[in-house]
Amino acid sequence: METAPKPGRDVPPKKDKLQTKRKKPREWKNPESQRSLSGAQDPFPGPAPVPVEVVQKFCRIDKSRKLPRSKAKTRSRLEVAEAEEEETSIKAARSELLLAEEPGFLEGEDGEDTAKICQADIVEAVDITSAAKHFDLNLRQFGPYRLNYSRTGRHLAFGGRRGHVAALDWVTKKLMCEINVMEAVRDIRFLHSEALLAVAQNRWLHIYDNQGIELHCIRRCDRVTRLEFLPFHFLLATASETGFLTYLDVSVGKIVAALNARAGRLDVMSQNPYNAVIHLGHSNGTVSLWSPAMKEPLAKILCHRGGVRAVAVDSTGTYMATSGLDHQLKIFDLRGTYQPLSTRTLPHGAGHLAFSQRGLLVAGMGDVVNIWAGQGKASPPSLEQPYLTHRLSGPVHGLQFCPFEDVLGVGHSGGITSMLVPGAGEPNFDGLESNPYRSRKQRQEWEVKALLEKVPAELICLDPRALAKVDVISLEQGKKERIERLGYDPEAKAPFQPKPKQKGRSSTASLVKRKRKVMDEEHRDKVRQSLQQQQQQQQHKEVKAKSTGARPSALDRFVR
């Protein structure tokens, strides 16, 4: 149940469809027999070598765990599975060659701080198409803006607090719709495609199409403050002032779950793209993790002394950045430990946080945005030196990195700013999954396919690979019931039965003796094991005692 495919590099693109079609894969045999018509010999016989590290990236079977001894039949099945894995991973590694694009980067001259480079410099340096991606929309009338990019990164929707809602193809700057809902707009979000738009208005949640026509008014979601869309589950998660987290299935229009967080007003929310878990920030400094399948939070993490102001989770689901009223910015490890990896005190505290596809972290502090970058893709952003800074014309109200582009969209009180952040976006996109250049027909096709592959909401849990595991508790229960029903354990190891022997050696006494021998041997093994354990424990204790015990004085011998 891997809900979120790792975009870009991790997922092999579907471009290999474009490869020339061969009926049969070439078979690599003896080089002697592989002579071409001209008689020349292939200087590089056999398949091209694949780097092992790349293959390793696609391997999913954890071979570190030792399996119990298995029968020949089982072993053959396991071998087949392993062979399949190897083959598919090699194929995926081979097709990595097709990921031709490289991420952008920004490097200062020796000694120069990249944070000093301003947008104008960057725009000056880059090509004209990229330069066109930096723009400012001066919309001072309708107050601070929230914004959202569509999943393909092609479309941008923004809503001002004073009711201004607009959607546009931000690359071509073609406006799709622009309306004023005459109500306070708290948040705005694209649904699965750019054709649908959810707007959290003052009272209820409304859904518009790309013409600006109101399709639905969902009254069960009232006073919504934040919206989050889970694309693989077709779920729209809403956090409300009343303290409810509501999941709305947009494919069938049903509310899947309405969970009471019991923590007052909810206005900090983000999703974990890796496992579709919703993170809520609360005023008591905790962040809670939610799934529609559970009434209680999956986990609760105490992050700050004050309330939590912003939460963001990176695309691999490994790191969570939080900022609180105590002016601190922390990065937590989400892989089971939930401990802070790095902490920084910011002068004003960050009100908004966002991760880019490649792991850059942006924080909006007042009218300034700071961007931090890590060493590589898998590393957390190091908070020591900012990568880029930018000052805006008003305090920040919304932040999002544009997918597949090196662009950061910032909504503020003065409108919208699209700024260039080299190295933010994933350079290679999956053409079948989210294609920025797709036509209407392709979009429709994708929609159908995506709906067919919709993941049930119940499968959301902390470990997205839970579906590849056996339900051990039910299994054990079933076994127990079966034993009860049958009156014996059909899988139990049969007790040792001595083989009959010839020439009078198979007397009852000798049989019993042989049985006894085996039993004794087993018993001895057990005893030996337990003895060993005891010894180990004792040694452990002794070592401990030795290390702690103080040196006895010479006079101790007289102590009675």
Place this chain on the structure above:
Amino acid sequence: MTANRLAESLLALSQQEELVDLPKDYLLSGSEDEGDNDGEREHQKLLEAISSLDGKNRRKLAERSEASLKVSEFNVSSEGSGEKLVLADLLEPVKTSSSLATVKKQLNRVKSKKTVELPLNKEEIERARTPLEQEIFNLLHKNKQPVADPLLTPVEKASLQAMSLEEAKMRRAELQRARALQSYYEAKARREKKIKSKKYHKVVKKGKAKKALKEFEQLRKVNPAAALEELEKIEKARMMERMSLKHQNSGKWAKSKAIMAKYDLEARQAMQEQLAKNKELTQKLQVASESEEEEGGTEEVEELLVPDVVNEVQMNADGPNPWMLRSCTSDTKEAATQEDPEQLPEPEAHEVSESEGEERPVAEEEILLREFEERRSLRKRSELSQDAEPAGSQETKDSSSQEVLSELRVLAQKLKENDQSRKQKATSKGTIPQVQREEPAPEEEEPLLLQRPERVQTLEELEELGKEECFQNKELPRPVLEGQQSERTPNNRPDAPKEKKKKEQMIDLQNLLTTQSPSVKSLAVPTIEELEDEEERNQRQMIKEAFAGDDVIRDFLKEKREAVEASKPKDVDLTLPGWGEWGGVGLKPSAKKRRRFLIKAPEGPPRKDKNLPNVIINEKRNIHTAAHQVRVLPYPFTHHWQFERTIQIPIGSTWNTQRAFQKLTTPKVVTKPGHIINPIKAEDVGYRSSSRSDLSVIQRNPKRITTRHKKQLKKSSVD
């Protein structure tokens, strides 16, 4: 089997010890000093208690063999009281009845009366009337030889009188010892005789024959005449054995004949013949060698049965004055036996006590004894660990003998009162600190579930509590942050107390949230911030004040505690108030009863967030997700790990290249659309019989279609 062996070794051991005890006892009883004897007895008791701690003597106390003179408080024995028990005492009623008294008086009177003197005694001397007789009498008188019936010379009489009580006792002991030895030997012989193994007997017999042959060879060299006699004897014995065996009905041949005799005349005749022969032979034999054979046989038997020590004593007893002689050989043997058991039995006894400790249902005293022993060993260990130099066992014994005694006393009291409570006050003051010292050991192992907040009783405990709290507060372990980490952590201090080390794993929450993190020197500082430094400081102050009231950490910890409590499996309380006691408002069932009817829930696996103070992880099972998981293992898999491994690779096109996806999802049989697929005929599968039966076969196992068949199928469909 092992148990048997153990029992045997134990028996042998106890026997040996009894042997050792014999002279000792004798000595004890021999010294007639009563006060000394009393002290000795106490010492003996002490020794006993100490030795019983090793579990050596426990068995012995239970049974009392014939030759034992062992003094024990658990067994009936005459020696314990210090005076001799006479049979008359036992027979005598507690209060002599008046009716019997008169009879007794009469009897006494009769006894005290002198018998009427008969003149016969004098007559004998006077009978020597002839001069020869007189001469002889004179001679006898002169040489002080006995004339009358007693036939004891005055010297002998004198010597008899000269023998003291001591010597008599010694003699008696010796005799007793000899008797005991004999009984052991007999028992041994009986045991050996009882062994059913033919092989064993064969081996023994062979061994004996060999030995006899050897002796005979030696004898032939030394004394040819005796050897000849011996040879004759051996030959005769052999002959007899042969005849006695052969002509009985017990042989193989005879048995087979007996079966056949009913039907076969010849066989019957043969049997009768054999019987007759047997009769004849036996008669002849009896006549021929009655006296000789029997003499030899008995001698042999006796030699076999009795060890030389016994023989010696018997021989002495046969002599004219058994009291006068004292065999030195037995003395040496005694010494030897005395030496032996001291070295031997120690390890064995240990083994016995260890191995049997768990299996045997033990008496209460034994349990107590063992407890005592355990404690002692525990204390010893602690002492050892405290002292760098290991003290010799002898020294410790001496030094701690007083302690042991006092503890023994405590033990005895426990035995008397049969009290379960451990916190019993000891009589002697020396033990009190000891008991207290030993208390915490069992408490440590008490499961966490049982631990209850204990009332602080002493000042020291209060102090300790304070310290603990201090530790909890002071601890500043492992902030995950850069920079100050190394300076802050006090864990590396060598003299850090043990308590602290335990808690190290827990990451301190307070620390986690309050660590000073380096502030960012941003180029572009937010505009509001640029105003003034002072204002910033004010703001911080304000924030601090604002959050002073609500302690986030405490609240969170409380929440976590509640969550942990809620997730713990609950104990089941089955107490019925008012059942078996008074019930009503304000009355609670007694603690003992509650304890008895409380079913403790098994402790679950450790929580995932056990060492993560800032996290609460929900441990509830997600049943919605579980509904989608596999819950039955498919056929060839026996363990869920195996099956899990085969379903790790995703097959969908989202996670695979197109080619891999196609390969992973190819159906087993591919048919081209539009082609007509003819039904399978018998010939396609290789059968030649009628089509109907073939069809059924195919339907039953459609998966049998192999690649060859597939090819055939394709061909046919193409055609």
